[in-house]
Amino acid sequence: MRSVVHWDGDRFFASIEQASDQRLRHRPVAVGAERRGIVVSASSEARRFGIHPGLPIRRAKRMCPTLTVVPGHFDLYEQFFRQIISLCEQTTPLVEPLTIGAAYLDLTGTRALHKQGAVPTMTQLRDTIQSWLHVSISTGIAANKTVARIASRLRKPNGSVIVAPGNEAAFLAPLPVHWLDGIASTTRDTLELAGVRTLGALARAPVDALELALGRHALQYQRRAQGIDETPVRPRDASQPQWRESFESPEEVWEEPLILRSIRLLLERILARVRLQQVEARRLTLLLRYTDREESSASLSLPHPSDLDEDFLPLLPSLLQSAWRRRVRLRALTLSVGLIYQPSAQLSLFAEPKRESGALRRLATTIDTLRRRYGEGVIHRGGRSDKL
Secondary structure: OOOEEEEEEOOHHHHHHHHHOHHHOOOOEEEEEOOOOEEEEEOHHHHOOOOOOOOEHHHHHHHOOOOEEEEOOHHHHHHHHHHHHHHHHOOOOOEEEEEOOEEEEEOOOOHHHHHHOHHHHHHHHHHHHHHHHOOOEEEEEEOOHHHHHHHHOOOOOOOEEEOOOOOHHHHHOOOEHHHOOOOOHHHHHHHHHOOOOEHHHHHHOOHHHHHHHHHHHHHHHHHHHOOOOOOOOOOOOOOOOOEEEEEEEEEEEOOHHHHHHHHHHHHHHHHHHHHHOOOEEEEEEEEEEEOOOOEEEEEEEEEEEEOOHHHHHHHHHHHHHHHOOOOOOEEEEEEEEEEEEOOOOOOOOOOOOOHHHHHHHHHHHHHHHHHHHHOHHHOOOOHHHHHO
């Protein structure tokens, strides 16, 4: 029987700010997204005043006059995350970073599991992370990734939930459908209208009926709702991209405008997948393959995570210039996004109160829906991005 662990950081960004600056410890702290005017992360001390992610910063300051608001230092969060991953890899080589602040571990067959069991092993790891880095994590332990991930979020902060083998379906049954990752909010609304409000109801519903809302992935979602998930834990570098799209031309390509248009198309495809998963990314990586089969690559990062095309599009000309080191014709392009960030299960970490950004997100979501339903060519972006 497998023993899979999912850990999820508690108040991750705010706790890292407190860990790196002793003056902030034991004080109400909020990490603020300056360009959005919202709270991105709030310390335990701030949450006692009712401050939570997604709250406008001005309102948070009224609720807690002593609140310290600091800007997001995403390079710092990624550095702490890599250190935590390194500690995890000392426990098992099977560590799969999921997003910045969360990862899977597979303890099956490890010496630590045989010696002391999964619970003591993870208790020791959590204590080490707390004492060395002053950051707390919550953990879920189960026989598969789906159940472990949900379990890790039930008793935050600093909680640990163990689901015994054979109890997966019973554990999931009373939980609302939104606990199952990957189902878009509009699809959840459709399911609720059909009376499918819990994972137990999703597990029992006729697959034919579910296909009307979930499409060809209906059986996959139902099996996960039943507590069945055979997906392995796949080790990878915490900094590696998680989504990629490629384009290979039947002819040699030299014209820069044509190359940029191809890269923009790849970007649109990737960000549609990112939005569907309700996450955001911070890094773009472009890999070029020349006609002589040699390759070169380059990466650029945004100051803040995003899922909007408009934030990434200005990076494309510089990214191409940095990656195209040899003035040789191209045969293939691969664009990747990495440094993935995900909001908590309870609150939208990247809530967007500003009118312009909110409108851009609604537009992007509408375009994504039309393309999934009617094909990629049903609609094309215009306006400022046409110059690319």
